[in-house]
Structure formats: C-alpha cells, structure tokens
Amino acid sequence: MTRPYHHGDLRRTLLAAAAEAITESGPAALSLRDLARRAGVSHAAPAHHFGDKAGLLTALAAEGFTFLADELDRTRAAGGGVLDAGVAYVRFAVAHRAHFAVMFQPELLNGSDPELRSAQDRASDALRDAVASVQESELRGAGARIAGLSAWSIVHGFATLWLGGALPDVLGDDPEEAARQVIRPLFARD
Amino acid sequence: MTRPYHHGDLRRTLLAAAAEAITESGPAALSLRDLARRAGVSHAAPAHHFGDKAGLLTALAAEGFTFLADELDRTRAAGGGVLDAGVAYVRFAVAHRAHFAVMFQPELLNGSDPELRSAQDRASDALRDAVASVQESELRGAGARIAGLSAWSIVHGFATLWLGGALPDVLGDDPEEAARQVIRPLFARD
DNA sequence: CCTGCTAACTTGACAGTGACAAGATTGGAG
DNA sequence: CTCCAATCTTGTCACTGTCAAGTTAGCAGG
Numbered sequence: 051m052t053r054p055y056h057h058g059d060l061r062r063t064l065l066a067a068a069a070e071a072i073t074e075s076g077p078a079a080l081s082l083r084d085l086a087r088r089a090g091v092s093h094a095a096p097a098h099h100f101g102d103k104a105g106l107l108t109a110l111a112a113e114g115f116t117f118l119a120d121e122l123d124r125t126r127a128a129g130g131g132v133l134d135a136g137v138a139y140v141r142f143a144v145a146h147r148a149h150f151a152v153m154f155q156p157e158l159l160n161g162s163d164p165e166l167r168s169a170q171d172r173a174s175d176a177l178r179d180a181v182a183s184v185q186e187s188e189l190r191g192a193g194a195r196i197a198g199l200s201a202w203s204i205v206h207g208f209a210t211l212w213l214g215g216a217l218p219d220v221l222g223d224d225p226e227e228a229a230r231q232v233i234r235p236l237f238a239r240d
Numbered sequence: 241m242t243r244p245y246h247h248g249d250l251r252r253t254l255l256a257a258a259a260e261a262i263t264e265s266g267p268a269a270l271s272l273r274d275l276a277r278r279a280g281v282s283h284a285a286p287a288h289h290f291g292d293k294a295g296l297l298t299a300l301a302a303e304g305f306t307f308l309a310d311e312l313d314r315t316r317a318a319g320g321g322v323l324d325a326g327v328a329y330v331r332f333a334v335a336h337r338a339h340f341a342v343m344f345q346p347e348l349l350n351g352s353d354p355e356l357r358s359a360q361d362r363a364s365d366a367l368r369d370a371v372a373s374v375q376e377s378e379l380r381g382a383g384a385r386i387a388g389l390s391a392w393s394i395v396h397g398f399a400t401l402w403l404g405g406a407l408p409d410v411l412g413d414d415p416e417e418a419a420r421q422v423i424r425p426l427f428a429r430d
Numbered sequence: 431c432c433t434g435c436t437a438a439c440t441t442g443a444c445a446g447t448g449a450c451a452a453g454a455t456t457g458g459a460g
Numbered sequence: 461c462t463c464c465a466a467t468c469t470t471g472t473c474a475c476t477g478t479c480a481a482g483t484t485a486g487c488a489g490g
Contacts, residue, residue, distance in 0.1 A: 057468080078267065095468055155404065203422055281440085283477095
C-alpha cells in the first residue's frame with residue numbers, strides 16, 4: 051500500500067515542515083526537495099502550492115505576521131500595557147523563530163503578495179494599538195508616533211540579538227524575563 | 241593576452257564582489273561561481289581562499305565587526321556620547337549593509353573561526369566602552385550593564401528594520417537623523 | 431642561471447537544487 | 461455516469477557547491 055495520490059493537506063504540511071527545517075538550520079539551507087521528501091511527495095509538488103521558493107517563504111511570513119497580530123491582540127485583550135506587548139513580541143519571535151527569521155527579509159519574499167500584505171497590515175495595526183495606550187509622560191515628551199517606533203526597535207532588536215545568540219549570559223535563559231529587563235529602561239517612570 | 245595566472249589580490253577582490261552582490265540581492269542569492277566570474281577567475285578559485293561558502297561569509301562578517309569597531313572607536317575619540325555611538329552603529333549598518341546582513345546570522349557562519357572571534361571581541365569591547373561613559377542618571381536607575389543592552393537592542397532593531405524597509409516614511413530618508421529621533425527616548429533626561 | 435618547492439589557480443567531475451513542461455490521477459460537481 | 465479542474469508525478473535542464481587532480485607562477489637557495 052502506497053500513499054494516496056492526493057495528500058489532502060499538503061500545503062499546511064509543507065509549511066510546518068518548512069518551519070521545522072528553518073528552525074533547525076536557517077532559511078538559506080531550506081530545500082524544496084527536502085520538504086517534499088519529508089512530506090512523502092514528489093519533488094515538484096511544492097511548486098504547485100507555492101509556485102516558487104519565494105512563494106513558500108512568503109506564505110510562511112504571512113502566517114508569521116498573523117501569529118504576531120494574534121499574540122499582540124491577545125495581550126491587549128488581557129489588559130496588558132506597552133511593556134507586556136513588548137514581551138509578547140519577543141515571546142512570538144522565540145516561539146516561532148522560523149517565521150520571524152523570514153518576516154523581515156524582503157529579498158526572500160514576494161513583496162507584492164496580497165496575503166502577505168494584508169497580514170502585514172493586521173500586524174501593523176496591532177502594533178499601533180499596543181503603543182496607543184502608552185501615556186505621554188512615559189515617553190519623555192517624544193511624540194507618540196516616534197515612541198512607538200522606539201518601542202518597536204528595542205523589542206525587535208532584542209529578539210534578533212537573542213535569537214542570534216549574541217547576548218551575554220548575564221540575562222539568564224528565560225527570554226521573556228530578559229526582555230522585560232532590557233525593555234524597561236525605555237518606559238520606566240522614575 | 242589573457243589575465244595572469246596569479247590574480248594577485250583575489251581575496252580582497254572576492255570580498256568586495258561579495259559585498260556588492262549581497263547588497264544587491266541578499267546573502268541567500270550569493271553564488272561563489274558568480275563571484276568567480278565577476279573577478280575573472282575560474283569557478284573553484286574562491287574555495288582556495290575561503291575553503292567554503294561559509295568561509296567567505298565568515299570573512300565578510302569578520303571584516304564587518306572590524307569596521308564596526310573602527311566606527312565606534314572613531315566616534316568615541318571624537319568625544320561622542322552614547323547617542324552618537326548609537327547613530328554610528330546605524331551609520332555603519334547602512335554604509336555596509338552586506339556586512340551587517342551577515343554578521344548576526346550564525347547559521348551562515350563558521351562560528352569557531354579565530355579571525356571572526358577576535359573581530360567580534362574587538363567590536364564587543366568597543367560597544368562596552370561606548371556605553372561605559374553613560375551617566376547612571378540617564379539610565380533611569382537600571383544597571384549600566386542592562387542599559388547597555390537596551391541601547392544595543394534599540395539601535396540594532398532600528399538598523400534592521402530600516403534596512404528591511406519596514407519603517408514608515410514619517411522618519412524621512414536620512415537614516416542617521418531618523419535614528420537619532422528614535423533612540424533619543426531611551427536616553428533623554430527630562 | 432637553474433633547480434625545486436609551495437602557494438595560487440585551473441580543469442573536470444559529481445550529487446543536489448529550483449524551475450519548467452507534459453503527463454497521470456483523483457475527487458466532486460452537474 | 462461523465463467530465464473537468466485541481467492535485468500530484470515524471471522527466472529534464474541549467475546551475476550550484478564541493479572535491480580531487482593537474483597546471484602555473486613566484487621565489488628562495490645553490
């Protein structure tokens with residue numbers, strides 16, 4: 051008995067396999083043929099669903115932006131403040147490092163893809179909302195818009211450095227706790 | 241008349257070509273054979289100097305860390321403060337985006353390479369020195385160590401997002417000025 | 431001058447990859 | 461029951477990274 055001709059859920063399977071493979075060895079080492087093997091299908095099957103390697107990564111990135119938006123909305127619904135949103139950003143990056151690794155590398159993606167665009171917009175809105183609640187006093191007089199970008203930058207930078215293993219051991223091994231420490235100086239009111 | 245058998249400066253030429261190619265289309269699209277063609281040598285010539293594709297990227301990364309350390313030392317020598325060091329970090333990232341794109345992607349590199357290690361150490365020291373001058377009052381009571389990581393995070397995140405084209409147009413098109421605005425909230429004493 | 435040695439480069443080959451074209455199979459709408 | 465469109469396969473091509481073996485050139489010592 052062999053596998054059925056129609057896999058049934060190949061698209062999702064491939065995305066999951068891609069995330070796993072990227073988590074293991076980065077986006078550069080990703081091979082469509084290897085994904086096909088892992089999924090037990092022929093080497094050209096992925097192309098049918100994603101057209102292209104860039105298409106696959108674009109789909110992954112879109113999924114990532116959706117996950118991120120979900121995570122941010124969730125913390126916001128739980129009454130979290132800006133600091134919590136920042137920690138949520140880091141939590142997302144660590145939990146879905148494969149997605150995160152692809153989301154901000156435009157040259158790997160199909161920038162014009164409508165799914166990607168709308169997922170990006172959702173995440174963008176969620177980010178904006180997360181920062182909107184911040185008090186002017188917490189921002190040391192900077193405009194709320196600029197302060198939002200400051201928050202985004204510090205959180206994004208922390209996540210990137212953490213995932214790259216660039217940060218010193220002083221921070222411990224819990225990314226969320228470490229993030230809280232590093233982000234706090236931006237918002238702490240003295 | 242053909243090219244001489246010995247190129248004379250192939251290593252440097254290849255590194256420059258690699259930087260150019262990566263700037264154009266990212267590290268993933270880099271091809272050793274293409275570099276060889278650009279340099280007018282045979283397809284296997286690069287391997288002799290770098291052993292490996294990872295070897296080439298490692299050499300690029302090491303060069304990048306050296307450039308970064310130079311840039312930071314220079315601002316420090318000019319009497320710049322933490323904010324200036326941050327801007328210098330961004331200036332480096334924009335001026336050498338190919339190097340920057342490779343420096344923090346461990347899976348592309350040969351992490352044990354001694355040249356890379358020592359260049360990383362130099363940059364690390366330069367970063368530490370840049371933050372060392374900061375006053376405790378500017379840090380809102382956070383330990384100097386943590387505050388240094390905050391500064392690194394915000395600057396690294398800004399550079400990454402800027403290069404990825406993820407930041408809104410509100411910031412204008414001068415990266416250094418934009419960086420100054422975004423970094424300031426972390427250090428401004430009100 | 432020439433002998434030999436080593437670093438720099440070339441040539442040739444191999445397996446693996448992404449992409450494309452053309453064919454096979456299937457589930458499901460009508 | 462028929463047919464059609466979506467799904468997947470097979471075969472092929474140019475290209476890539478890497479390795480092994482050969483070639484050339486610079487250079488030190490006689």
